Amino acid sequence: MDIDKLKEKVIALVPEAELEENKQFLTFYIPAAKAHEFALRLRNDEDLAFDYLFCLTGVDMPKFLTVVYHLTSTRHDHSIVIKVKTENRETPVVDTVCDIWRTAEFLEREVYDLLGIRFSNHPDMRRIFLDESWVGYPLRKDYTDEVNIIEL
């Protein structure tokens, strides 16, 4: 499917999606409250069939936290990026997608470990790399650690 058709199709399926212009992939912001429902639609739709989540990560933009999902369809060979934004920095929560794409289970644990975004309904929401006693989330831009980070 070419990019214009894909854009129309996604907007028809997910009316709340907000298009972000000038990106390598077609990029949409979707509201956090309905993230799981929309993700399920994107996978189950016959024409879209986004069955392969090839990258899931979180980013600390200065004002808000985002979770970025890179999706592709192995059947139709088209890709999109969806982003979920949360402005709550204290206790950010986003719905898990690991019942839709199983690969998300570990990747979401990594995001929780390094950025502190919790995923609701995740079967095993623990830190994956760092110790449970670790304080703070290292990939946050306001993270400081006088002992372990050496500034040159």
Place this chain on the structure above:
Amino acid sequence: MKEVIHTPVQHVEEEEYNINMGPQHPSTHGVLRLLVTLQGEIVAKLQPHCGYIHRGIEKMCEKDTYPQLIHLTDRMDYLSAHINNHAICLLVEDALQIEVPERVKYIRTIIDELTRIQSHQLWWSSFGMDLGGLTCFFYGLRDREKILDIFEESCGSRLLHSYYTPGGLMWDIHPNFQKSVKDFIKYFRKKIKDYERILSGNVIFRERSRGIGVLTKEDAISYGITGPSGRASGFSCDVRKHYPYAMYDKVQFKEVLHTEGDTLQRYLARMEEMYESMKIIEQLIDNIPEGDHQVKMKAVLKLPAGEYYQRVESARGHLGVYCISDGNKTPYRMKFRSPSFVNLSVLDHISRNTKIADLVAIGASLDLVIPDIDR
């Protein structure tokens, strides 16, 4: 005559118990701890505990300029160091819209494929060793040494090369490069027959590995299992075919696809990949064009603000680099989608209800590299 006394079989209560495989265990090939819940000798559940060598490479990247952070990527998947470098170089070149000379593309493709062969050789060695064939280890490492010699000659280093730079190569190849590579291919085509005789054609090995750790195509896609492990399940995921870079769209090679998805097929997929890699090298090695090995670059590289995603096919699968730039000389955020980390997530799923001895074979067939998991 002595009377036979029948003692009633004592009913042992079936209990689950946990054992730790690793952090130091020969079959985890590094510091990975698998917390295995067993019922008798059947695996009921498996939880990987990672992070023993987590170095925070993504965090370090935020402090480094692009030419500097290439040196960090070597240390993720040290067995495909060149390919990791390639991902960053392509990312920077795409963002700055720089076209590298043909010569660089040829050399990079050849060296990437040599990297793939040496990685698969080491995997083959340790796979054989995990299943009790120590000969494999000696054979594999003996042949791998030849490739490392070629790398040493041209790149100056055997393991962590950092040979690729944005815009080209650190320096030109050694005058002997073509001859050494051709000698190696000739040598290895003979030696790979030994590999086939020792393991592929070995009845004990085939029966040992057939039918264990079966991964279906649907699960492979859902878990995002790429590389030879995914292709053994029939998931067509070769980045070189789907999103060609360097010279991969101009050479003839086959994407190795199997359907069964068990340990034996994952083994065979990697063996066939070595033949395909040799085929690619043979098509290129005689035609390396003359020219520069490096484009003239600015002293300080600043990527235009935006998001970039670059994927390459490393020896273990889809290596993705997701970079957000805010226009400075250092990236705002750098994420490595490492194939080993994603492939590890399926280990629990495919090893349930197998014997603990099979877990060793299944783990070996996924070809995990621990620094690539932890980063």
